[in-house]
Amino acid sequence: MMDNDKKIGSYKYVAEPFHVDFSGKLTLGVLGNHLLNCAGFHSSERGFGIAKLNEDNYTWVLSRLAIELDDLPYQYENFTIQTWVENVYRLFTDRNYAIYDKDDKCIGYARSVWAMINLNTRKPANLIELHGGDISQYIVDKPCPIDKPSRIKVSTTTPITHLEAKYTDIDINGHVNSVCYIEHILDLFPLEKFKYQGVKRFEMAYVAESYYGDKLSFYVDAVDEIEYHIEVKRNDEQVVCRSKIIFNTKK
Amino acid sequence: MMDNDKKIGSYKYVAEPFHVDFSGKLTLGVLGNHLLNCAGFHSSERGFGIAKLNEDNYTWVLSRLAIELDDLPYQYENFTIQTWVENVYRLFTDRNYAIYDKDDKCIGYARSVWAMINLNTRKPANLIELHGGDISQYIVDKPCPIDKPSRIKVSTTTPITHLEAKYTDIDINGHVNSVCYIEHILDLFPLEKFKYQGVKRFEMAYVAESYYGDKLSFYVDAVDEIEYHIEVKRNDEQVVCRSKIIFNTKK
Missing domain, CATH: 3.10.129.10 (Hotdog Thioesterase)
Known part of the structure; x- marks a missing residue:
C-alpha cells in the first residue's frame, strides 16, 4: 500500500503584494487560483493530469468548490496548500485541501468536486473504469472538517x-x-x-x-x-x- | 568589483493556466505582476527592498513601465525574468528586465522607472545619498535594446x-x-x-x-x-x- 505522503500533494506559496487585498490578506480569487493549480500539479504528478487526459481526448471539469477559513496569509508570508483525493465515484471525484500558514498551523480547508468529460462529446466519463481505476489508489482518509458544497438556490429575479x-x-x-x-x-x-x-x-x-x-x-x-x-x-x-x-x- | 551575476537577479516562473489568455499566452497583466515582484525580490535580496526602506520611513514608487515583446510564454511553459539596475539618479532609478522563454531565448525586454519617497511627507528622497549610495554599486551595463518609456499625451476629452x-x-x-x-x-x-x-x-x-x-x-x-x-x-x-x-x- 502507498503511504499517505505519496498520496498527498504539498505546495509552497508566498502571498505576493498584488495578490493581497486592502487588509494585506490573500484574496479569495488568488487562493482559488492556487487551489485549482494544486489540483493540476497533484494529478499531473500522479499520471492523471489534464495533459495526460487530453491525449485520450478527456479533460477535467471543476463542478464545485467550497473554501472555509479561520485566517489567510498576510503579504509576503509563506503558506502551504495540501491536496488529496477523498473519493472517486463513477462520474465525480472529491478533491480536498488544507491550507497551512507560515508556522504550519492549519488556517482553512477546501473541498472540490470534479468530473471528467470526453472532449468530443462533452459527456462525462466513468472515473472508476478510466486508466483501470488508477485514480482510486490515491484516495486518502485525511480529515477535512468542513461541510460539503451545498445546494444553492437563488430566488430573486432582478439582477443587482x-x-x-x-x-x-x-x-x-x-x-x-x-x-x-x-x-x-x-x-x-x-x-x-x-x-x-x-x-x-x-x-x-x-x-x-x-x-x-x-x-x-x-x-x-x-x-x-x-x-x-x-x-x-x-x-x-x-x-x-x-x-x-x-x-x-x-x- | 562585484561580478554581474551578483548584480542581476534571475527568477523562474511557469505560465499558470489562469494566467494565460484565450490564445494560451501569458497575459500582460500577469507579466507586469511578475516584473514588479522581481523588482521586490531583487532589491530585498540586496538590502534596498521595501521592508528595509519602511524601517527608515521610505518606500519605492513605480513611475513608469515599458514592456516590448517578440513572444510570450505559452500555458505550462517555464520562463525566466532577469532584472537589474541600469542607472541611479538623484530622484529616480532605472530598472530593466529581460524575459527568456523555456529554451532561454530572449523574448522581450522591459524598462521601469522608480522613485523613493518618504512615507510621512510623500516627498521624493535622494537616491544617491540614501544608504551611502549603496544602490549604485548594483548598476550593471547589460543591454536593454528597447526605447525608454515615452511621454504620453492624450487629447480626447470624451471617455470611452x-x-x-x-x-x-x-x-x-x-x-x-x-x-x-x-x-x-x-x-x-x-x-x-x-x-x-x-x-x-x-x-x-x-x-x-x-x-x-x-x-x-x-x-x-x-x-x-x-x-x-x-x-x-x-x-x-x-x-x-x-x-x-x-x-x-x-x-
Missing part, C-alpha cells in the same frame, strides 16, 4: 448589476475562467463587508460556460447580514454559476 | 467607458493596484485585436493614486490601427495614469 465578459476574463478554452467569476462575485460586496466581517466560507457551483462578449448578470439573495446566495446568468437566461458566501459576524 | 474601483482592485495601501490598471486598459480592446495583432509594446505612466469607490474613466486616442494612447482619470478630473499600446501589424 451586470458586466460584459472581456479579454482578461477569457481562458485558453474561450471560456470565462473559473477564477474571474470568484473575483466578480467578491466585487459585488462593499469593501466594508470585508473589513468588518471577512469571509468565513465561500462556495462556487460551476453550471455552464460563458464566453467573450456575454452579458453576465448577478442575482443576489441576502439571507441576512451574514449569508448571501448569488447566481450568475449569461445573456439574461442561462445560469452560469452559483455562489454562497458566509461572512463572519460583525466585529 | 468608465468603471468603479472595487474590492479586488485595492492593494494593502488602499490604492488601486498597478496591475489592475494594466488589466482594465487591456479590457478596453476587443479580443480580436489580441487575436489578429497582439501587443508589441505596452507602456504605463503612473501619475497619481486612485481609491476604493473612485470612478475611473478611460480616454483613448487611436493614432491608427496600431498605436493607442490612453489616459485614466479618477472622478472625471485627476489623471491617474497614462498608457501607450502598440499592437503588431495585422497578420
